[in-house]
Amino acid sequence: MTEERDSQLSAMFDGELPAGECELLARRLAKDEAQRAQWSRYSVIGAALRAERGVALHDRVAWRVQNALAQEPVYGEGGSADSAAPARSPVASPAGRSAQSSERWMRFARPFAGASIAAGVAAVSILWLRNQEAPAPLMANSTAPVAASEITQGAGTLVAVDTSAARTPISNGEPDRYVTPQPSNQTSIAPPARLANYVVAHSEYSGPLSRRLALLGLVATDPTDAGGLPENADTDATIDMEANDAR
Amino acid sequence: MTVEESDLVLVKRVQRGDKTAFDLLVRKYQHKVVKLVLRYVRNPAEAEDIAQEAFIKAYRALPQFRGDSAFYTWMYRIAINTAKNQLASRDRSPIAYDLDLNDPEESHSVQSKLQDPDTPEGMALTEEIRGIVNSAIEGLPEELKTAIVLRELDGLSYEEIAAAMECPVGTVRSRIFRAREAIDKRLREVFEGGLGRTEEMV
Numbered sequence: 146m147t148e149e150r151d152s153q154l155s156a157m158f159d160g161e162l163p164a165g166e167c168e169l170l171a172r173r174l175a176k177d178e179a180q181r182a183q184w185s186r187y188s189v190i191g192a193a194l195r196a197e198r199g200v201a202l203h204d205r206v207a208w209r210v211q212n213a214l215a216q217e218p219v220y221g222e223g224g225s226a227d228s229a230a231p232a233r234s235p236v237a238s239p240a241g242r243s244a245q246s247s248e249r250w251m252r253f254a255r256p257f258a259g260a261s262i263a264a265g266v267a268a269v270s271i272l273w274l275r276n277q278e279a280p281a282p283l284m285a286n287s288t289a290p291v292a293a294s295e296i297t298q299g300a301g302t303l304v305a306v307d308t309s310a311a312r313t314p315i316s317n318g319e320p321d322r323y324v325t326p327q328p329s330n331q332t333s334i335a336p337p338a339r340l341a342n343y344v345v346a347h348s349e350y351s352g353p354l355s356r357r358l359a360l361l362g363l364v365a366t367d368p369t370d371a372g373g374l375p376e377n378a379d380t381d382a383t384i385d386m387e388a389n390d391a392r
Numbered sequence: 393m394t395v396e397e398s399d400l401v402l403v404k405r406v407q408r409g410d411k412t413a414f415d416l417l418v419r420k421y422q423h424k425v426v427k428l429v430l431r432y433v434r435n436p437a438e439a440e441d442i443a444q445e446a447f448i449k450a451y452r453a454l455p456q457f458r459g460d461s462a463f464y465t466w467m468y469r470i471a472i473n474t475a476k477n478q479l480a481s482r483d484r485s486p487i488a489y490d491l492d493l494n495d496p497e498e499s500h501s502v503q504s505k506l507q508d509p510d511t512p513e514g515m516a517l518t519e520e521i522r523g524i525v526n527s528a529i530e531g532l533p534e535e536l537k538t539a540i541v542l543r544e545l546d547g548l549s550y551e552e553i554a555a556a557m558e559c560p561v562g563t564v565r566s567r568i569f570r571a572r573e574a575i576d577k578r579l580r581e582v583f584e585g586g587l588g589r590t591e592e593m594v
Contacts, residue, residue, distance in 0.1 A: 155569040158420065159543060160395030161550045167393060167401045175405075175412045185419045186576050192423035193525035194544045199430045199439070201514050202521040206422040206440050210447045211415050217448075220455055221409035 154180060158187045394549075399463035406454055414454070418447050421464055425471045432475035442478050446471040524582055528575040539564055540571035 153170050156162040162170065174180050185204050193202055405413035425446060429439040450470050457466060529537055535557070542548045542556060550568075554561045 151573065152566065152569040155572050156550075156565050157398055159550065159568065160393060160398035161565060162393060162398065164393055164397060164401065167398055168405075171401055171405050171410070171413055171416075174416060175410050181412065181416060181419070183576065184416055186579055187572055188420050188423060189521060189579070190525055190572060190575050191544045192427075193522045194529065194541070196522070197423060197427045199436045200423050200426050200518075201436065201440070202423070202518040203514065204419055204422060205514075206426060206443050206447070207415065207418045209440075209444050210418045210422075210451075213444065213448050214411065214414070214451055217451060219409045219411055220407050 150180075151183070154183060155187065158184060395464075396462040400459050403454065403457060403459065403463055406451075407457075414451055417463065417467075421467060422447075424464070425467065428468055428471055429475045432472070432479060438478075439475075442475050443471060445478075446474040449474060520582070521579065524578050525575055528578045529571075532571055532574055536567050536571040536574070539567035540575075543568050 150170075150173075153162055153166060154174075157167050157170050174184070185207065189202050189204070192200055399417065402413040402417050406417075422443060425443045426436070426439050429442045429446070430436065433439050433442065446467070450467055453470070457463070529540070532540070538557065539553055542553045543550075548556065550561045550564045553564045553568075557564065
């Protein structure tokens with residue numbers, strides 16, 4: 146029995162063993178160090194017969210390779226008794242192939258996944274900002290139902306709109322009503338509109354000196370006092386302008 | 393079955409996770425690979441280093457090996473490329489020894505390493521093995537001796553040997569096996585436990 150097995154080993158070494166027997170013997174060799182040593186000696190016998198000069202007739206290279214490969218991963222899945230280590234780069238088994246291809250796919254898709262996330266965040270940000278920047282007058286034109294009668298926003302109060310009108314879609318895109326902000330009690334750097342209009346109208350007909358004086362007066366005026374301008378200021382300006390037009 | 397197909401069985405076993413199958417391939421071809429590398433580098437120790445590196449590269453590349461060529465053809469290509477790369481890198485960065493060449497002792501030590509890198513014990517072992525094999529061959533019956541010589545030296549297949557010796561292929565297989573067994577028996581008598589891992593011996 147042993148002689149037959151050794152005969153098979155010799156034939157396998159020469160590549161003269163039928164494939165089926167070769168596979169069985171290879172499986173046995175995986176567990177039999179004594180037979181592997183015999184295989185080694187067959188190799189040494191051949192090298193000695195060929196008188197390969199300079200070639201040391203021992204298996205130091207094989208020993209060193211085996212030691213170096215001890216840290217290397219085992220391919221595929223459980224082909225031998227001592228192949229307990231997980232596969233790093235499986236090739237032959239279908240499971241190994243799928244794992245390898247999925248790893249390859251992940252490596253390929255990772256940058257695109259990052260870009261997709263970034264694009265999604267950017268899109269959400271843009272939508273949110275656009276909602277924040279929606280012009281106040283258009284709010285009255287919104288097709289969304291308005292539940293409250295008053296919407297307080299920033300410095301002004303938006304007077305509530307007719308909810309029935311708000312629910313009605315407007316075909317031409319033009320709002321049927323605009324809501325004017327109520328005067329605010331808060332201080333503002335910008336001069337009151339009526340005063341500014343007055344200055345513009347005045348500067349059109351006045352000389353440089355008087356225009357400068359008017360501007361100085363406007364700038365020097367405390368904004369809180371802007372509302373305290375004489376009620377006839379605007380009227381005066383209007384009269385003044387009408388008088389000029391008449392001329 | 394041919395040598396190529398036999399090797400492919402082992403290669404496929406490696407690809408399925410049998411590391412020992414690769415060890416068998418290394419044991420089978422290590423001497424041939426070292427001999428091949430010795431055509432490029434004269435230093436046997438360096439040749440062994442290159443052969444080792446080539447086998448490690450081959451193991452790492454084995455998942456890509458599809459069997460389009462014979463394993464040893466593929467292996468030889470890797471070994472030649474590794475040897476050429478080694479030569480190229482050596483040309484780029486010549487070895488610098490920080491030593492006093494006027495010191496005869498130190499000079500002799502470096503020279504011996506460069507010219508005679510294998511240890512005396514290793515060389516003695518090699519010579520001893522060669523002597524045992526040759527002596528065992530001489531003691532073999534003529535038909536066994538002819539069969540093993542035609543196989544190992546001339547590289548004939550069993551079928552070709554059968555034709556040359558005018559005997560069945562089964563007889564050739566038996567003769568070659570018996571010749572190896574006779575030589576192996578002598579080797580085992582000298583080296584208890586076989587050649588096994590001679591690194592410890594050397």
